[in-house]
Amino acid sequence: VSMEWRQKARTYLDKLAIPRGSLGELLNLAEQLAAIRETLEPSVRHKAVVTMAGDHGVVAEGVSAFPPEVTPQMVANFVAGGAAINVLAEVAGARVYVVDMGVAADLTDLVAAGKILSYKVDYGTRNMAKGPAMSREQAVQALEAGIDVADKLIREGVELLATGDMGIGNTTPSSAILAAFSGLPAEEVTGRGTGITDEVLKNKARTIQRALEINRPDPNDPVDVLAKVGGFEIGGIAGVILGAAYHKIPVVVDGFISSAGALLAKKLAPASVDYMIAAHQSMEYGHRHMLRELGLQPLLNLNLRLGEGTGGALAMNIVESAAQVIGKMLTFEDAGVTPDAPRGE
Amino acid sequence: VSMEWRQKARTYLDKLAIPRGSLGELLNLAEQLAAIRETLEPSVRHKAVVTMAGDHGVVAEGVSAFPPEVTPQMVANFVAGGAAINVLAEVAGARVYVVDMGVAADLTDLVAAGKILSYKVDYGTRNMAKGPAMSREQAVQALEAGIDVADKLIREGVELLATGDMGIGNTTPSSAILAAFSGLPAEEVTGRGTGITDEVLKNKARTIQRALEINRPDPNDPVDVLAKVGGFEIGGIAGVILGAAYHKIPVVVDGFISSAGALLAKKLAPASVDYMIAAHQSMEYGHRHMLRELGLQPLLNLNLRLGEGTGGALAMNIVESAAQVIGKMLTFEDAGVTPDAPRGE
Numbered sequence: 001v002s003m004e005w006r007q008k009a010r011t012y013l014d015k016l017a018i019p020r021g022s023l024g025e026l027l028n029l030a031e032q033l034a035a036i037r038e039t040l041e042p043s044v045r046h047k048a049v050v051t052m053a054g055d056h057g058v059v060a061e062g063v064s065a066f067p068p069e070v071t072p073q074m075v076a077n078f079v080a081g082g083a084a085i086n087v088l089a090e091v092a093g094a095r096v097y098v099v100d101m102g103v104a105a106d107l108t109d110l111v112a113a114g115k116i117l118s119y120k121v122d123y124g125t126r127n128m129a130k131g132p133a134m135s136r137e138q139a140v141q142a143l144e145a146g147i148d149v150a151d152k153l154i155r156e157g158v159e160l161l162a163t164g165d166m167g168i169g170n171t172t173p174s175s176a177i178l179a180a181f182s183g184l185p186a187e188e189v190t191g192r193g194t195g196i197t198d199e200v201l202k203n204k205a206r207t208i209q210r211a212l213e214i215n216r217p218d219p220n221d222p223v224d225v226l227a228k229v230g231g232f233e234i235g236g237i238a239g240v241i242l243g244a245a246y247h248k249i250p251v252v253v254d255g256f257i258s259s260a261g262a263l264l265a266k267k268l269a270p271a272s273v274d275y276m277i278a279a280h281q282s283m284e285y286g287h288r289h290m291l292r293e294l295g296l297q298p299l300l301n302l303n304l305r306l307g308e309g310t311g312g313a314l315a316m317n318i319v320e321s322a323a324q325v326i327g328k329m330l331t332f333e334d335a336g337v338t339p340d341a342p343r344g345e
Numbered sequence: 346v347s348m349e350w351r352q353k354a355r356t357y358l359d360k361l362a363i364p365r366g367s368l369g370e371l372l373n374l375a376e377q378l379a380a381i382r383e384t385l386e387p388s389v390r391h392k393a394v395v396t397m398a399g400d401h402g403v404v405a406e407g408v409s410a411f412p413p414e415v416t417p418q419m420v421a422n423f424v425a426g427g428a429a430i431n432v433l434a435e436v437a438g439a440r441v442y443v444v445d446m447g448v449a450a451d452l453t454d455l456v457a458a459g460k461i462l463s464y465k466v467d468y469g470t471r472n473m474a475k476g477p478a479m480s481r482e483q484a485v486q487a488l489e490a491g492i493d494v495a496d497k498l499i500r501e502g503v504e505l506l507a508t509g510d511m512g513i514g515n516t517t518p519s520s521a522i523l524a525a526f527s528g529l530p531a532e533e534v535t536g537r538g539t540g541i542t543d544e545v546l547k548n549k550a551r552t553i554q555r556a557l558e559i560n561r562p563d564p565n566d567p568v569d570v571l572a573k574v575g576g577f578e579i580g581g582i583a584g585v586i587l588g589a590a591y592h593k594i595p596v597v598v599d600g601f602i603s604s605a606g607a608l609l610a611k612k613l614a615p616a617s618v619d620y621m622i623a624a625h626q627s628m629e630y631g632h633r634h635m636l637r638e639l640g641l642q643p644l645l646n647l648n649l650r651l652g653e654g655t656g657g658a659l660a661m662n663i664v665e666s667a668a669q670v671i672g673k674m675l676t677f678e679d680a681g682v683t684p685d686a687p688r689g690e
Contacts, residue, residue, distance in 0.1 A: 304369045
């Protein structure tokens, strides 16, 4: 982002009629928004949450507490408006766009009815514990789909994006992506997802370890990592982030799965990280490592571990608040507040 | 609050179409709201931030970085709509009510114009380093004023309140109140307020120590503590909280000064704490002790230290999100999501 606008924003924020720095993270966020949008009055009024859905062949290894049938059932719940992401996005004033990136079910009725967007790459990935999750071409297709979704929404006027995910089993590829890039051992990046037992957790870590050994993803080739141990919705999320960065639009990154997409985006285009806002610290065990790899500080810490974009939606109001702070507050001078002779300084 | 409704709410929340517990603090908050309002569809749509203003005789001891003239200047800024609380409340969908509890300036023009509410107890407190900050009658008057404000707003339909403060020097009485109730030494409860130097910080702690020694507030008599080392706006905040609890309305407690009011409310009526929601962890040094005394966990941690009710306004959207989670989400059964044969559990 523009260092010139960062500097301009900081100089302006220091003049606001508040004790210097007393709005904490809102000021850092306001500076980031100003630098992204290249204005001291960044608008984030038009908001969209993009919830990317996909299935994972690796669930055959018994890595999740839920069966894969739940992925299309939850997509139907999103469409019905009864899911967490629906009600939280409503509070945030954001529209929800559900994208079929690779659900292992026929969703053509929902697509035809205009209820979801279809960029289906395939009916679920292959089992990464036995070979690559997808072909290199499919990985590129997933990334390009996300870029295309961001492009369309931004052309329609969206000023703030948030990413979200739905896909039974998708903490497993997310953990594998983190391990591939960071070099951390499987146990360090593996968590309980939707709520698995100790025994299943051990099996999940072993499965991730096996997937890494069999596929040997090249950490210097993010498309290779996505293809070998990723997921269609994770590639889509990475694409949304890249598209947002290309168009100079801030993008709120939800929890663990979205952060895996963000990590892919960062590896593909390091400057994209300047456009990312980490929504929250997830309860998912490996998320702290993910955020450290991204170099991002999360806004919220509410012990969430749901996905869908729920943390992203919750964080959107904080982002809007930061935009209002820089765009609408008065300075000491404008407000006629005169702390000119501060005592004790 | 009603234990029966707490139980009903928890039972219902466990049926939502999410992995159990995966919405973290939102679920605890939803349970609290349901128990307070005695319904599984608690509404917090009509919101108000009450920003209580007052001045403090103890500023004569040189405890603040700002001169007391800033208090009425900031009240004027609130009225002009250019302050942080105005823009953050707008994002939260909350109205801001500014109350003159004891500003050391004539604000009758703003009162006559209907811009602020007047419950002025006096033109600032007396210097607590030399004697009681106010009389016992004034302390009761301040508390009753707050109760009256809450009563009026709730009768007008407000369903969620947040407290806020404005008053140069008001971290000093807040710290003194904390010390009086907790027995902690002055240095442990004293922070930098609007941003004082090391030297002024030492002077501030000494001033608090002196005020406690001279006045000997009785920790078993909260009105005595308020009278001897409190402030008019702090008493008003305590009253707002008591009024909210009386009417079974949730109240979001902002940062350090609001927590001092909350501590008074808790000491006066221990059950009132069930109606409180701690908005955020303030940067002000003693706030962690304040929250521990209250037994509350803050929702946000954004390094705020401004007051005005800013953290309260920011937290309101989280509270509304929690209300929507319990009021509008579908259960597994309603949504037709069938995780009946969860693997690994």
